[in-house]
Amino acid sequence: MTIKAILTDIEGTTSAVSFVFDVLFPYAAKHLPDFVRQQAQRADVARQIDAVRQDSAEPGADVERVIEILLGWIAEDRKATPLKALQGMVWEQGYQVGQLKGHVYPDAVDALKRWHQAGYQLFVYSSGSIQAQKLIFGCSEAGDLTPLFSGYFDTTSGPKREAPSYQRITQAIGCESSQILFLSDIVQELDAAREAGMATCGLVREGGELAGHLNVDSFSQIDPATF
Template sequence: MIKAIVTDIEGTTSSIDFVHQTLFPYAKQHLRRYLHEHADQPEVAAQLAATAELEGRSFASIDEAADVLERWIAEDRKATPLKDLQGLIWAEGYADGELSGHVYADTPIYLEQWHAAGKKLYVYSSGSEAAQKLIFGHSDAGDLTPLFSGYFDTRIGAKREAAAYRTILERIGLPGSEVLFLSDIGEELDAAREAGLKTCQLIRDAQAKPFPAHPQAKDFSGITID
């Protein structure tokens, strides 16, 4: 009996293109300005310090830090300080009405059905917890955040390492046999299965690389819960 569902975002609940063609460019476009305007704020200063630590050097200026962060965006680097800063920038975009979180048409339908059936819903994405809440809180289908019981990001661990999923199980207090992980990335599914979770791969578009070792579905309607 599946009691909880942990879902990825990109290619799973939401379009990869939305993240890579809308969110990432928006963050890059506004990054340098945002840093200059908010560098003295504790949350931003902490992320700049974390960026310097990961680079192994100090920055002589805000622009030097921005150069590094823009490079990380181009590399699609899963670095926590970058993800946190992106989330702060996106928060401005959502608040100003310039951004709206994309979700596939079937996503809200099945999230609501699973929630109504008593399944606990969680998100595990490389984007920061704050960014996850923004996508679902300002989604095309309205505010979906009341459906979720919790959010996990890279602070919990790397998505392709089984240890991260074991920590998630500890946090939600369920055995892996009662938790289903949804993702379009086979390596993430492998790691989740190694930790004991049930898995299903979403094959929503040509960008998804099929991993036949896992059950597959073209959208949420093809997922078997029980």
């Protein structure tokens, strides 16, 4: 069946893992405490603070304890939705003042533009919040890439290593699962997408093998028409 949509991961796929771990995470860890203290009464921030209390089973946690929990989650790279949301708010400020620029591999930029022009619908599925995804592509070193994308998905669609998440995304995209090509650098994610009926392609930019899937080391090697 002909591929109509391409769903891509970010970290390790369109963008360097080092950008997330060496730039974004340290920036959030440095600026998040003061951001939470200063914006705790803001409605969208207050909702996420309450979600941290709920997720950590500490309903009585004060703001300083919530900050402590969040920093712990950052240190262990926990895929917690309220953390991702708050990180996204902090990063937004960094992008707005020019302290951050999103990293996207040049081969990914070229391919995404080419695929968009060819009529493929492009979507993102990342453990980072939708807001953070839009910032990486909207404030990228290559300029604003958001016009290329038709939609974004994060952990609110479910864990990335579970097939039902990809089934929900398929329903949201509105085509057959076999018409969607999923790109990732994590074999468990590729396995889950394939279990949900999607075509898959693994990115091995640093070498290695993603067993059971087509492997490439650059977006330039991916031709959606061959799937």
